Amino acid sequence: MIPSEAREVEDAHYARYYARKPVTIVRGRGALLYDDKDKEYVDCTGAYGACIVGHAHPKVAQAISDQAKKLIACHGSTYNDARAEFVLKLSTILPGDLNKLFLTNSGAEAVECAIKVARKATGRRKIVAVKGAFHGKTHGALSATWDAKYRKDFEPLVPDFVHIPFNNPEIAKETVTNDTAAIFLEPVQGEGGIRVPSKEWVTLLSDLIHDVGGLLVADEIQTGFGRTGKMFAGEHTGIKPDILCLGKGIASGLPVGVTAAADGTMSTLPVGEHTTTFGGNPVVCASGSATIDILLEEHLVDNAAKAGEYFKASLLGLMGKHRIVREVRGLGLMLAVETRFDAHEILTNALNEGVLMLDAGRNVLRFLPPLCIQTSQIERVLATLDRVLEKEELARLPGSSTAGNA
Numbered sequence: 474m475i476p477s478e479a480r481e482v483e484d485a486h487y488a489r490y491y492a493r494k495p496v497t498i499v500r501g502r503g504a505l506l507y508d509d510k511d512k513e514y515v516d517c518t519g520a521y522g523a524c525i526v527g528h529a530h531p532k533v534a535q536a537i538s539d540q541a542k543k544l545i546a547c548h549g550s551t552y553n554d555a556r557a558e559f560v561l562k563l564s565t566i567l568p569g570d571l572n573k574l575f576l577t578n579s580g581a582e583a584v585e586c587a588i589k590v591a592r593k594a595t596g597r598r599k600i601v602a603v604k605g606a607f608h609g610k611t612h613g614a615l616s617a618t619w620d621a622k623y624r625k626d627f628e629p630l631v632p633d634f635v636h637i638p639f640n641n642p643e644i645a646k647e648t649v650t651n652d653t654a655a656i657f658l659e660p661v662q663g664e665g666g667i668r669v670p671s672k673e674w675v676t677l678l679s680d681l682i683h684d685v686g687g688l689l690v691a692d693e694i695q696t697g698f699g700r701t702g703k704m705f706a707g708e709h710t711g712i713k714p715d716i717l718c719l720g721k722g723i724a725s726g727l728p729v730g731v732t733a734a735a736d737g738t739m740s741t742l743p744v745g746e747h748t749t750t751f752g753g754n755p756v757v758c759a760s761g762s763a764t765i766d767i768l769l770e771e772h773l774v775d776n777a778a779k780a781g782e783y784f785k786a787s788l789l790g791l792m793g794k795h796r797i798v799r800e801v802r803g804l805g806l807m808l809a810v811e812t813r814f815d816a817h818e819i820l821t822n823a824l825n826e827g828v829l830m831l832d833a834g835r836n837v838l839r840f841l842p843p844l845c846i847q848t849s850q851i852e853r854v855l856a857t858l859d860r861v862l863e864k865e866e867l868a869r870l871p872g873s874s875t876a877g878n879a
């Protein structure tokens with residue numbers, strides 16, 4: 474396929490389920506991406522958080538290629554060395570006693586498994602999730618997801634899911650009862666706009682669910698593996714989840730999801746009740762093992778903390794300069810800038826200037842760069858953002874100067 478034809482062909486033959494950016498990405502390296510005309514972009518999307526060690530890392534490419542030459546297909550009904558190595562490596566970095574794992578092909582599927590395990594392990598139906606939450610778009614996961622725009626045409630969804638308001642202790646106390654199987658919690662809400670809950674509220678949720686004998690399910694699909702400057706975002710508050718859902722970057726962009734729990738919890742689903750053909754695929758597992766090695770060898774969790782601190786402080790500096798910026802929030806390299814107006818033009822103008830950013834709702838710019846992003850690349854993003862914010866400010870708030878609201 475000639476890269477310049479990709480857009481026309483995909484528009485003709487690929488379901489229009491994604492809001493598309495008008496760019497054809499053909500290669501990448503580290504935190505940089507290149508389009509079909511070889512224009513360079515700093516990638517602040519990280520493939521929606523699925524690229525943590527950087528694009529096309531040579532060690533990941535080597536591991537994938539070596540494994541593909543040996544064995545590509547291997548169903549979970551036989552043992553496999555690449556799968557064994559991956560689950561062993563994962564078990565060594567997972568918190569607490571969460572050392573029994575199930576491998577899936579996506580984050581949503583990791584959540585599906587967690588819903589079934591939570592219900593089976595407790596013998597209860599009721600699941601408490603949080604307003605603003607995103608847990609995926611398959612029917613079970615969608616029942617835990619909050620946003621009406623994803624849910625409304627598919628209701629009724631899976632019954633017995635309730636949503637409590639973010640950071641509200643009183644309603645949490647009223648809602649978590651003796652018939653609650655689990656609370657599903659994102660330690661930092663991602664799609665919901667990069668919202669960091671208070672430590673007190675998160676601790677309360679953990680205490681409430683454990684007091685009634687239910688399970689705390691942490692959805693770290695977006696926050697896990699160093700994204701927030703800790704290996705897992707639960708470390709910021711000290712919560713100890715009973716079930717952990719993971720996905721996104723752990724196989725460097727190959728499809729994967731992980732549901733992890735202690736043996737006693739995980740084993741409540743008997744043989745055959747929950748399986749998937751491709752789960753634990755050897756090539757994905759080889760990529761996952763290489764990704765964990767790189768994460769540790771290149772100290773990328775520390776880099777996410779340090780680079781994230783610099784990035785956030787600089788974004789706060791831009792907030793002081795541009796009245797159009799309402800708030801800056803986030804942890805590590807999971808950051809957001811909330812604007813006073815629709816952020817669409819800002820994203821488009823940044824793209825034209827060589828910076829790929831994400832949104833999270835109508836007026837939130839979201840930054841999920843690879844954890845290896847360098848200071849000079851962050852500076853490029855900041856300089857671009859400064860220019861596009863100024864342009865937007867002049868258009869939206871005529872007469873405004875960048876002297877702003879410092």
Ligand SMILES: Cc1ncc(COP(=O)(O)O)c(C=O)c1O
Pocket residue numbers: 579580581582584607608609610659663664692693694695696720721
């Ligand atoms: C917190 C969270 N949970 C679940 C999912 C769903 O993962 P996937 O898109 O791999 O199904 C996402 C995806 O963005 C997510 O951010």
